[in-house]
Amino acid sequence: MDVERTALPGIGLRYEFQTQRGRRMGVVTHRSGRREVVIYDPDDPDSTTECVVLSGEEANVLAELLGGARIVERLAELERQAVGLVSRQVRIHSGSPYDGRALADTQARTRTGASIVAVVRHGEVIASPRPDFRFEAGDVVVVIGTEDGTSAVETLLANG
Amino acid sequence: MEHTALVLLELGAVILGLGILSAVAGRFGISPIPLYLLAGLGFGIGGLAPLEAAEGFIDIGADIGVVLLLFTLGLEYTAAELFGTLRKGAPIGLLDIVLNASPGVAVGLLLGWGPVAALVLGGVTLVTSSGVTAKVLNDLGWLGNRETPTVLSILVMEDLVMAFYLPIVTTLLAGLALAQASIGLAVAAAAVTVALIIAAKFGGIVEKFLASPSNEVLVLKVLGLILLVAGLAERVHVSMAVGAFLVGITLSGELAHSAREILDPLKDVFAAIFFVYFGLQTNPADLPPVLAIAAALAVVGIGTKLVTGLVAAKRAGVGKIGAWRAGVLLIPRGEFSIVIAGLAVAVPGMASQLGPLVAAYVLILVVVGPLAARVVEPVAKWFIKRRRRPPAVAPAG
Numbered sequence: 116m117d118v119e120r121t122a123l124p125g126i127g128l129r130y131e132f133q134t135q136r137g138r139r140m141g142v143v144t145h146r147s148g149r150r151e152v153v154i155y156d157p158d159d160p161d162s163t164t165e166c167v168v169l170s171g172e173e174a175n176v177l178a179e180l181l182g183g184a185r186i187v188e189r190l191a192e193l194e195r196q197a198v199g200l201v202s203r204q205v206r207i208h209s210g211s212p213y214d215g216r217a218l219a220d221t222q223a224r225t226r227t228g229a230s231i232v233a234v235v236r237h238g239e240v241i242a243s244p245r246p247d248f249r250f251e252a253g254d255v256v257v258v259i260g261t262e263d264g265t266s267a268v269e270t271l272l273a274n275g
Numbered sequence: 276m277e278h279t280a281l282v283l284l285e286l287g288a289v290i291l292g293l294g295i296l297s298a299v300a301g302r303f304g305i306s307p308i309p310l311y312l313l314a315g316l317g318f319g320i321g322g323l324a325p326l327e328a329a330e331g332f333i334d335i336g337a338d339i340g341v342v343l344l345l346f347t348l349g350l351e352y353t354a355a356e357l358f359g360t361l362r363k364g365a366p367i368g369l370l371d372i373v374l375n376a377s378p379g380v381a382v383g384l385l386l387g388w389g390p391v392a393a394l395v396l397g398g399v400t401l402v403t404s405s406g407v408t409a410k411v412l413n414d415l416g417w418l419g420n421r422e423t424p425t426v427l428s429i430l431v432m433e434d435l436v437m438a439f440y441l442p443i444v445t446t447l448l449a450g451l452a453l454a455q456a457s458i459g460l461a462v463a464a465a466a467v468t469v470a471l472i473i474a475a476k477f478g479g480i481v482e483k484f485l486a487s488p489s490n491e492v493l494v495l496k497v498l499g500l501i502l503l504v505a506g507l508a509e510r511v512h513v514s515m516a517v518g519a520f521l522v523g524i525t526l527s528g529e530l531a532h533s534a535r536e537i538l539d540p541l542k543d544v545f546a547a548i549f550f551v552y553f554g555l556q557t558n559p560a561d562l563p564p565v566l567a568i569a570a571a572l573a574v575v576g577i578g579t580k581l582v583t584g585l586v587a588a589k590r591a592g593v594g595k596i597g598a599w600r601a602g603v604l605l606i607p608r609g610e611f612s613i614v615i616a617g618l619a620v621a622v623p624g625m626a627s628q629l630g631p632l633v634a635a636y637v638l639i640l641v642v643v644g645p646l647a648a649r650v651v652e653p654v655a656k657w658f659i660k661r662r663r664r665p666p667a668v669a670p671a672g
Contacts, residue, residue: 121424124360124431125351125409129419143418146532153419161597162652166416 131155150174179239202257203265204235205272209252212275219246227267229260278328285329289318293547304414305645306407308609309638311547315554316562316634326555333552340549341614342505342519343542348405348434349523350531354475357435357524360428367425367587368432374579376401382572388626391447395619398440399633400576404609405430407641411604411648422584422593422601429587429605437611438467438521441514444615448622449512463513470521482530494537497526516614546610553613554634556620561631569635576640577647580605599655600648607644612637 121129123143131141131153139155141163148171153163169177207214213221224230234241234248235255241248250256250272258268293307296314300307318326326333361368379400383393408430412418442463473481485500487493501522508518526534584602593601616633619625 122356122359123418123424124356124427125405126412126418126427129424131419141419151416151418153416155419159594159596161421161594163416163419166419168416 152177182240199261200259201262201265202232202259203269205256205258205269207250207252207254207256207272211250211252211272213250213272214252215249217246218244218248218250221268221271223258223268223271227260227264227271229258229264229268231256231268232259233257281328282332285326286332289314289326289329289333289551290544290547293551297547306404306410306607306609306641307547308404308407308550308613309641311550312554312613312634312638315551316557316559317554318551319555319557319559330555333548333555336545336548337552337617338515338549339502340542340545340547340552341516341617342501343538344546344549344610344614345516346501346519346523347535347538347542349520350526350535351405352431352434352524353527354471354478354524357431357471358475360431361435364425364428364432364587367429367583367590368436370586371429371433371583372401372436374583375576378572378575378579382568386568386626386628388629391444392619392626392629394447395444395615395629396633398437398444398615399608399612399636400572400579402433402437402608402611402615403430403580403605404607404611404641404644405434407607407609407644408604411607411645415648417600417604420597420600422588422591422597422604425587425591425593426584426601426604429583433611434520438471438517439464441517441615441618442467442512444618445509445514446512448618448625450622450624462511466508466511466513467517467521471524474521474525478525478527481525482528485526485534486530490533490537493533494541497534497538498541514618516618549617550610550613553617553620553630557630557634561628562635565628565632566635569632569639572632572636573639573643576608576636577606577643595659596652596655599651599658603644603647603651606640606647608637608640 116132118130118132121131123129127143127145129141129143131139133139138157139160141153141155143151143153145151150169150171150173152165152167152169154165156162156164218231221231232243233256234244234250235257236251236253256268256272258265260268292314293311296310297307300310376397379396379398380393383396384390388396408426412423412426417423443460446460446463485493485496487496501519504522505515505518508521509515523531581599581602584600584605585598588598588601612633616630620630
């Protein structure tokens with residue numbers, strides 16, 4: 116996919132691209148941290164019809180929403196590509212022995228061969244959690260490995 | 276004691292008044308510059324309530340205003356951006372200068388004001404107000420449009436042209452003999468070039484010296500440096516405005532960001548004082564006689580900028596409506612035109628009508644420009660449709 120980058124002297128940068136369905140959209144990044152999402156007029160590719168101004172914080176939230184979904188998609192893709200490799204989403208229940216304990220305590224990789232690659236908490240994706248990451252009840256743990264390995268992690272997280 | 280009280284009362288009244296005017300301008304989404312100018316006209320020579328005690332402060336304040344205006348303008352650009360734009364857009368920049376400076380030069384010569392005044396008027400009619408245009412772009416959400424980079428690069432080029440133009444004008448206005456003036460010009464050109472190179476290559480050293488986590492240290496250091504360089508530039512007839520502009524270009528990145536944040540309020544105060552000061556020096560009674568010339572010059576100025584925008588946009592491959600938008604965006608003239616005229620009116624022997632003419636010219640275009648931007652799209656669409664429509668009478672055969 117081609118993303119076109121244009122310098123806007125005195126303001127910042129503009130990135131635009133065309134979607135597969137033929138709509139053009141872009142993002143204007145101001146040096147001040149302000150962001151604008153612009154959507155081009157389908158009839159006149161020179162003009163924008165929509166221009167949504169985002170503060171730095173709002174832009175971060177939008178990026179997380181788009182980015183989080185992308186990580187899950189990419190996992191699914193990975194699964195399709197590598198035969199024999201599956202991803203599984205395991206929920207930490209409130210009775211789980213690992214509720215409140217660190218990721219390192221599970222020793223999941225040594226014990227099962229499968230890896231914990233992400234945790235979804237309150238709708239946010241925490242990619243590549245660190246060994247000292249503490250699980251909470253309600254977390255959804257994304258595991259990648261063989262069929263046996265991932266189901267072993269599921270049992271491990273449920274029963275210890 | 277009596278005097279101090281009077282100065283404070285007058286200053287307070289003026290600044291509070293400007294605050295209210297700025298609020299009114301914000302309410303209607305227009306630039307406050309025309310209102311500041313009108314306020315100056317009201318307080319000044321022959322105005323409703325002439326100021327006396329506060330004039331000394333306003334006098335100096337106006338100079339600081341120019342310096343800070345140009346400094347923040349320089350902050351907007353990095354040296355790399357300036358050089359990059361110059362390389363790509365030089366032909367358009369040249370067209371812009373030829374088309375838009377000529378009407379001013381012609382009027383100056385026709386009125387018999389002499390070549391220096393003609394040069395000043397040429398500068399006044401040339402420079403688009405980058406402040407007003409940037410605000411219009413933001414307000415109308417036009418930053419994503421295809422023609423926007425073209426418009427912005429014209430603004431950048433004009434500002435860069437000013438870095439060479441202002442020293443030339445300052446030298447000529449100083450009334451130096453030809454030989455002396457040409458030495459002055461050479462010095463000015465060399466100083467500007469050296470400063471740009473320093474900005475491009477050694478900006479980091481300056482930033483290292485200025486950087487500080489404390490806002491207090493930063494504001495004092497930066498302001499001190501700006502005033503020092505501006506004074507030095509003025510001393511060698513390079514113009515304080517250019518000195519400040521170059522300091523602005525030298526700073527970039529994080530430091531530019533924090534410098535802008537802490538100096539912006541200061542700039543707002545002193546820039547407003549500068550516009551008032553320009554109005555103060557203009558006698559409202561002088562306006563009516565030059566109004567017709569100013570209006571004619573404004574009409575021509577709209578036309579020449581439209582042509583510049585249309586050609587530049589077409590060259591960049593932008594469609595018709597976008598090209599019209601580009602032309603209209605270039606119409607507003609503002610702070611820079613006043614800065615140029617401000618240099619000239621302070622010189623004894625300069626045509627006394629120059630100030631009023633420029634004031635009227637800017638008042639017209641700074642209002643017309645943003646308004647035109649709001650109506651250009653429907654008008655351009657109608658215009659294009661009408662031209663596409665087949666003629667009413669079918670040609671024979």
